[in-house]
Amino acid sequence: MDWPAAIAALGGTPDAWPRLESRYGEPHRRYHTLTHAAAVARDSAWLAGGLGETDRAVVAVAAWTHDVVYDANPGEDERASAVWAREALTGVAEAHVERVEGLILATIKHDAPADDHLATALLDADLAILGAPEAQYAGYAQAVREEYAKYPGDVWREGRIAVLEGMLSRTLYRSEAARTRWASAATANLTAELTRWRRERPDHR
Known part of the structure; x- marks a missing residue:
């Protein structure tokens, strides 16, 4: 509407x-x-x-x-x-x-x-964007980083990791319709981004 x-x-x-x-x-x-x-x-x-x-x-x-x-x-x-x-x-x-x-x-x-x-x-x-195709999700993640440009890289990385871990620890979508449409892709997108940020930690092995 x-x-x-x-x-x-x-x-x-x-x-x-x-x-x-x-x-x-x-x-x-x-x-x-x-x-x-x-x-x-x-x-x-x-x-x-x-x-x-x-x-x-x-x-x-x-x-x-x-x-x-x-x-x-x-x-x-x-x-x-x-x-x-x-x-x-x-x-x-x-x-x-x-x-x-x-x-x-x-x-x-x-x-x-x-x-x-x-x-x-x-x-x-x-939260529909979380379940978008991979390239669209990547564009969203980059755009949000640019909106938070006031934070240095290490601060952003740790904050983003906490946000991603929080989202992955709970049920993202409240309705069955939304879960059916977006949940699977959202989990994959969030997990992939979280993995990338964890790899960028100085102590990553």
Whole structure:
């Protein structure tokens, strides 16, 4: 669901789109661009296909805004994006605004109650890139590294290893549909990247 349709379904006005587009076009972004937001909106729409129109609109708005503020500061970025979304949802009922905020905040730890179907759609879609073809995944990994260029190589390597180990230690996707579509490739991609980073450690044998 695109931005105008989602906002209209929630009774709001789509006036914030130029500002949203501008934020996603910031020059320091490499992966967390409007292309990523559009992909999350697309994949979350597929995963939320069985929900009602209002719920699908809420998921769509959360997808478009979940990374609207992005300065490579995990946690702070998501909280700032939730604030941005609240300010942008002119005319939207408070209950829907709160739901959008909650969904964006759920992306901080990628966790939510098991029966939260809206969160499942958003969180699984946000991780779809992990199950992309190998070359596309490699492009994502390089782009994220460029976004975190402020960190020296050794700091990035150890941080990335911790992130990859964390993802491989848990079930990545909440829904059966997402697991069927992306889980196998995601495990292979994450494992391959983790192996490469471990080999770059000075004490690797």
